Amino acid sequence: MTDSAAAHGADTPGFEGLPVAVAGLGVSGISAARVLHGLGADVTVVDGGDSPALRERAAGLEADGVAVRLGDGATLPEGTRLVVTSPGWPPSSALFAAADAAGVPVWGDVELAWRLRRPHPATGEPAPWLAVTGTNGKTTTVQMLASILTAAGRRTAAVGNVGVSVLDAVLTGFGGADGNGVDGMDGAYGDGVDGAEPYDVLAVELSSYQLHWAPSLRPHSAVVLNLAPDHLDWHGSMEAYAADKGRIYEGNRVACVYNTADPATEELVRAADVEEGCRAVGFTLGAPGPSELGVVDGLLVDRAFVADRQRTAAELASVEDVQPPxxxxxxxxxxxxxxxxxxxxxxxxxxxxLRAFRPDAHRIAQVAVVDGVTWVDDSKATNTHAAAASLAAYDPVVWIAGGLAKGAAFDGLAAGAASRLRAVVLIGADRAVIREALARHAPDVPVIEAAEGQTGAQAMDTVVRAAADLARPGDTVLLAPACASMDMFTNYGERGDLFAAAVRGLRGR
Known part of the structure; x- marks a missing residue:
């Protein structure tokens, strides 16, 4: 890691009368538009769509004095001096090319939130951000972190790409039109968020999209959990994707946390420009070395944040305190x-x-045990990296897989899981890609294809019945599709809900 004297945020313009274009009329775009309008900016929201739902949202903003332009997301409004974008807009968007040509900066909602932080009344400093990113596991990790911070008596929330909007979080407790502005800006917050006390510390989940548009973000400490190919259509290459993930380490003050089992995360730490004294801290499922956290005899232990990390460790929890373990x-x-x-x-x-934490639905959740077979819903496993982690937890497995592959390759996943598989039930538009990988790497594993031409509840009933016929007592039937769901279901949540309903229906067979 290299040292840096970088400030905790670049120069921020005054917003009073500033012409700002907000890209996107989704949740984050509406939130940004309202905040900027409250700060006195001259806001225009642009969106390339023009549906009844968008027109309804536009009407709500226009009633508050915010201009909205639908059907044209490519043209920069005349006079714009700042663009604030929703995370999903890719860097290749024509609007950003126009902004670049005009010398207009582009921020994301996270960048805006970072610049709007206010000093906490108890400390005189803004609430620190403990930031989490990675290809998989972000939401679980940030929710675990918030649970730990709450247990420590800190007022906190899981925010960002999950839970509370990060803009709402930094405004909480700082409402009121006091006219004093923020960090030297003119304007005011308006009515604030909920009148509650400000947060002491924030557990912040950040996607690669959000990090791309957050150039001045400088967390207290941060982690990249893992790196695997994902969203490459948005980023353009694996190198660009990794670079955006690595932005989370820039300017860290205390610790850059990395995964010792994923060397790419450590490389991002080495490349980061951090504050003097910031440390690299690894985590491992094995016994930890100095400056690492790990597992010894079923215990989670810390050899990083102890007085003598060469010879001592602090016991943190039991593996059984993590559910599921x-x-x-x-x-x-x-x-x-x-x-x-x-x-x-x-x-x-x-x-x-950790004892108080319970994962969200559709994340390696046990649904039922029927006739000695355990049924597990990990519908959230929408890529190969997530599915591999899920499959590693069970043996033997009847695996339900398939959907929209998003261009992924499945050879590594099939080879790694082959020894654990009792059978595979394939579904979805891109099932052939998985079938071919299994034929190459697990040729002796029975593979059946189910629910062809079916969608929704009918499809899942067919799939669950097929899996039940293949499973034996002691097996786990695992829904970890390694694919997106939209070819057969509304989203991964519906896929998981229908799976659970179909499993419950087995009791009456």
Missing amino acids: APHNVADALAAAALARAYGVEPRAVRDG
Whole structure:
């Protein structure tokens, strides 16, 4: 890692009367538009769509005095001096090319939130951000972290790409039109968020999209959990994707946390420009070395944030305190613990926070045990990296896989899982890609294709019945599709809900 004297944010313009274009009329775009309007900016929201739903949203903003332009997301409004974009807009968008040509900066909602931080009344400093990114595991890790911080008595929230909007979070507790502005800006917040006390510390989940548009972000500490090909159509290449993930380490003050099992994450730490004294801290599912957190005899232990890390370790929790104690969940818990310890949380709070945490639906959730077969919903496993982590937790497995592959290759996943597979049930538009990989790497594993031409509940009933016929007592039937869901279901949540409903229906067979 290299040292940096970089400031915790670049120069911020005054917003009073500033012409700002907000790209996108989704949740984050509407939030940004309202905040900027409250700060006195002259806001125009642009969106290339023009549906009834968008027109309804536009009407709500226009009633508050915000201009909205639908059907044209490519033209920069005349006089614009700042663009604030929703995360999903790719860098190749024509609007950004126009902004670049005009010398107009582009920020994301995270960048805007970072620049709008206010000093906490108790400390005189803005609430620190403990930031989490990675291809998989972000939401679980940031929610574990928030649970640990809460157990330590800190007022916190899981924010960013999950839970509370990061803009809402930095405004919480700072409402009121006091006219004093923010960091030297003119304008005011308006009515604030909820009248609550400001947060002490924020657990912030950040996607690669959000990091791309957050050039001045400087977290207290951060982690990249893992790196695998994803969203390459948006970023253009794996190198660009990794570089955007690595932005999370820039300017870290206390700890850059990385995954010792994923050398690419350590390389991002080495390349980062951090503040003097910031440390590299690894996490591992094995026994930790100095400056690492890991697992010893079923215990999560810390050899990074102890007085003598060469010879001592602090016991943080038991593996059984992590539910479910699947390997990738334990890795997420170690990453969350590392960030919490970097912030100064005591070991007891790590244990209490992990015991209190329960994962969201559709994340390696046990649905039922029917006739000795365990049924597990990991519908959130929408790429090969996530599915591999899920498959590693069970043996033997009847695997339900398939959907929209998003251009992914499945050879590595098939080869790694082959020894664990009892059978495979394939579904979805891109099932052939998985079938071919299984033929190459697991030729002896029975593979059946189900629900062809079916969607929704009918499809899932067919799939579950097929899996039940293949499973034996002691097996796990695992829905970890490694693919997106939209070819057969509304989203991964509906896919998981219908899976659970179909499994419950087995009891009456």
